[in-house]
Amino acid sequence: MAKMIGAEMLFETLLNEGVDTIFGLPGGYVLKVYDVMPKFEERGLKHVLSRHEQGATHMADGYARASGGPGVVLCTSGPAATNTVTGIATAQMDSSPLVVFTGQVPTPYLGSDAFQEADHIGITRPCTKHNTLVRKTRDLPQAIKEAFYIATTGRPGPVLVDMPKDVLIGEDELVIPDKVTLRGYKPGVKAHVGQIKKAMNMLLNAERPLIFGGGGLICANASDELIELTHRLQIPVTSTLMGLGAFPSADPLYISMLGMHGSYAANMAVHASDVLLSIGARFDDRATGGNFEKFAPNAKIIHIDIDPSTIDKNIKVHCPIVGDAKEVLKQMFDLVPPDYNAERKEWFGKIDEWKKNHPLTVHQGNGKIQTSWAIEMLSNITKGEAIIVTDVGQHQMWVAQFYKFQKPRTHITSGGLGTMGFGFPAAMGAKFARPDELVVAVCGDGSFQMNMQELATAVQYNMDLKIIVFNNGFHGMVRQWQTLFFESNYSASQFGVLPDFVKLAESFGARGFRCERPEQLESTLIEGLQTPGVVLMEIVVDCEEMVYPMIAPGGAMNEMILDPVDMA
């Protein structure tokens, strides 16, 4: 059997796992790893050098969300590892599969406060699905295989593998196990047939049924099964932020997003439903409006989820089903009686009425560009088919409201942690995963500044990537809350100084476009999207625009604040 050093074992195991792209940044304790890396780059492994480990982690996350496969990060110890924490927590909150490799001080020096030493395991314990410190070179391949297995199965999540320098330069026989079995981890539990039958009974007899899908639907790759089932049963569908794209916007059964900034029709439908089926959603406060007592007061709730700890965590449900969404939906479809035919004219009539009375509306016309109008235009220009990676804030909500997503894994956003600075590097990762598709990063001016150094990375790798920066000079969502709940006390929410984003892009060797007038917007977007290379389009927008509807904290789904313009 081959004898080699730990650093080589790392790459041999990565190639064995089918990894072709890793995102990283070198440093002291991983120098040997980077020294042997060129040999493996010749064998098909691509390393993307980022400018900040946080950028690398978000890139790996975007790669994972766009491809379904795990994203891989490599960095050194101490500050490099702590720089990955935000990215790791982001991935954990959204159940994204990441494997993060960190260098570490040699094992005899652990705990001695050595140079660039940090307790990576201790620091990332609460925000990883699992983490491990490898103490012997021989154990490295096993630990890596286990890490990939844990990250990508069951409810996906980030896993950290800490590799001390002596383990990386030590020599031993390469032993890569074929299979991984863990005593304490047995994902892939089969759903309880009795519960599925109970759920079907509820749905078949419902008068006002509603389905809402979350991120878990996309993790399970269960879009086709959902479309099939809903068409057969004629049940309307809404979606959480993380579930957007799992069900095509163009489908007549679709009612658009629910929740704090969801549409009027979707929220009213939830409130009025008598049977609510939730698939791969975790009933968090943004999707439910935050008032768990007042949520869907008239409904019996069915909850399909792969993680038993999600069930009954926030809301007590009537029919829990622990299992894989794809399998469960298939089984449900097989249980529909062949003569079942429900029209639900009254229920659909009610929903149409809500849609008509308070549709999501763009109000363009005061001479300043409204972000929502720009996003609607972007959706039309790209026919809802681009991969849109957003940052966090008002623009993120308008993308969710006005971009017409048709397919899963075309909407990528930091929903759970709400990490500003995620959008741009994650878009880069998504582009590496799907190089032949149009990938657009949609950011606010506040968010973009947080990882703008990665412009260098994008240009270095000759990427064909489009970035839209909506510039309103503010932390927009903070400004909105200050307007509504803090008597417009705009404390520290306005930026006194902002870069000239066009010159910034050009300084890195990218292309920059600015648009300040509504009549120039369409041509700017079209030109920017068609210009090859890394292209930044700065769109100067109205800072006074607000995201409506809005459920105020503690409000019920039917207690929405609506756009005053629409109410007049």
Add this chain to the structure above:
Amino acid sequence: MRHTISILVNNEPGVLARIAGLFSARGFNIESLCVAETPDPATSRLTLVTSGDDWIIEQIIKRFNNMIDVIKVTDLSEYIHVERELVILRVEARPENRAEILRIADIFRAKVIDVGPKSYALELTGDKEKVTAFIELLKPMKMLEVARTGSVALSRAIQKQRGDK
């Protein structure tokens, strides 16, 4: 409600930290925690006593089950079980109360494990109530040091589910 939970875990560094971390992060309460290797050196058994309503206990157990290094979780409070705790303590022994201390020890079937010119160290095993009563009785005599293990527990061989007629 007080729950005694027995957890079989991989004997890996960091497992205890992960379990304790769950409690501190979520604000759940640990009344006591006792852990040691089992005859299989690859595994350890943790006995944990916590309290909370049904929802909290359900969440705790589900989250333990999610942990990669946790092999099996049993809520022993759901079963008829035996619970024991060990205490060793040092009590001040003056000429006027030496005899009384030994009498109390005898009544509880505790053992004297150390003798000094001014103190006795005693050892007692029993259920939580017995141990607590023992300590309460000795308190007036001036307790110098007390070390309790917290509960360990096993389910009984013959189970009749609570609520069976």
